[in-house]
Amino acid sequence: ELAKIPVGRNVEAIIQLAPNTTRADDRFAGGASFGGGAASENSYYINGFPVVNLLTGLGASQLPFGAIAQAQVLTGGFGAEFGRSIGGVVNVITKSGTNSWEAGGIVTYEPDAWRSKSKDIYYANTGRNPLTDTKLRLAREENSTERTVVGAYVGGPIIKDKLFFFVSAEQTKVETGSVNGFTSASAATNARNGWRETNSKVDRYLAKIDWNLSDNHRFELTSLGDTPTVSNQDSGYDYATRKRVGVVTSSATRLNINNNGGNRMAYIRASRS
DSSP, rough: OTTTSOOOOOOHHHTTSSEEEEEEEETTTOEEEEEOGGGGOOOOEEEEEOOOOOOTTBOOOOOOOGGGEEEEEEEEETTTTSSOSSEEEEEEOOOOOOOOEEEEEEEEEEEEGGGGGOOOOOOOOSSOOOTTTTEEEEEOTEEEEEEEEEEEEEEEEEEETTEEEEEEEEEEEEEEEEOOOOTTSOOHHHHHEEEEEEEEEEEEEEEEEEEEOOSEEEEEEEEEEEEEEEEEEEEETTTTTEEEEEEEEEEEESSSSSSSSEEEEEEEEEEEE
């Protein structure tokens, strides 16, 4: 079903397919609302292992979309195996290699030229503030956004009926430029840091090996990663000409922030049936 319907390539979009769910407030760094609960009240699992952001409770580590075999969304009445939640539960099952070879990939590009322009923000007409009423508060028409997604996966047998592997990787890049200063700021302040360019990159991967030791014993090794990187560069903006001006005055690069719990993990599981 996920392959057939037009759904965003992330866990949040999958959650929205379930009833009694909605998007979290944009001020939260990820997550969703189940039954009116807060975005920090949910639990996330991958193959039964908890991957929620332990610091904030907002969202969780995610997989390359091509590595998702099933996504179970529970909005209530879930069993004891899914604890640590007073909201909802998301349990993602990964793909595994089989005797049949499977491979695929995706490349998407969303250019800024194909987007509609953002709308400027104006002060409200209160009738009491003639200096600001109906005047421009924040320029946004110059804002830009470009997005690129590249991903691939492959899986198959190493030894037929015995040993299998599956590997998937995906990278998402988003480049934005936006006015960072209000008209209420001084011209000198806007000339110094009135414009911000942000480059964000999220690298996700999954590597999995399944070994059928016997008809009743199985060994599984899984490694996954979800690592975001965000870089900002500030420069000037001139409201008179409505153009970016000057050179870069400050920059910063941050790792694993404002993400759905970015991290790396590996686990080994043996089962007997």
